[in-house]
Each structure stands twice: as C-alpha cells, then as structure tokens.
Amino acid sequence: xxxxxxxxxxxxxxxxxxxxxxxxxxxxxxxxxxxxxxxxxxxxxxxxxxxxxxxxxxxxxxxxxx
Numbered sequence: 001x002x003x004x005x006x007x008x009x010x011x012x013x014x015x016x017x018x019x020x021x022x023x024x025x026x027x028x029x030x031x032x033x034x035x036x037x038x039x040x041x042x043x044x045x046x047x048x049x050x051x052x053x054x055x056x057x058x059x060x061x062x063x064x065x066x
Contacts, residue, residue, distance in 0.1 A: 025031060
C-alpha cells in the first residue's frame with residue numbers, strides 16, 4: 001500500500017512539474033513562430049540530403065566504374 005501512495009505522489013509531482021514547465025514556456029514566449037521552426041528544420045534536412053547526394057556522386061565519379 002505504501003508503494004501505491006508513493007507512485008501516486010510521484011505522478012502528481014511529475015504532472016505539477018510539467019505544468020510549471022508549460023507555464024514558464026508560455027511566459028517566455030517559446031511557442032511563438034512554431035510553424036517557422038518546422039519549415040527551418042525541414043529545409044535543413046533537405047539541404048543535408050542534397051549535399052550528401054552531391055558528395056556521393058562526386059565520390060563515385062572519382063573512383064571510376066566498378
């Protein structure tokens with residue numbers, strides 16, 4: 001029974017901590033321009049793919065046919 005109360009107390013503390021972090025983030029305006037961040041991450045991933053494919057194409061042309 002003690003373990004049950006310990007688990008309930010721990011879950012309540014974790015929920016309270018999550019609520020505090022959320023309130024802190026809202027007050028610090030961390031949720032501004034969420035859509036812009038999404039596109040920045042997307043385009044940086046696309047640029048990495050393009051750069052890596054260019055490097056692999058250059059590596060193949062230097063090595064010659066297999």
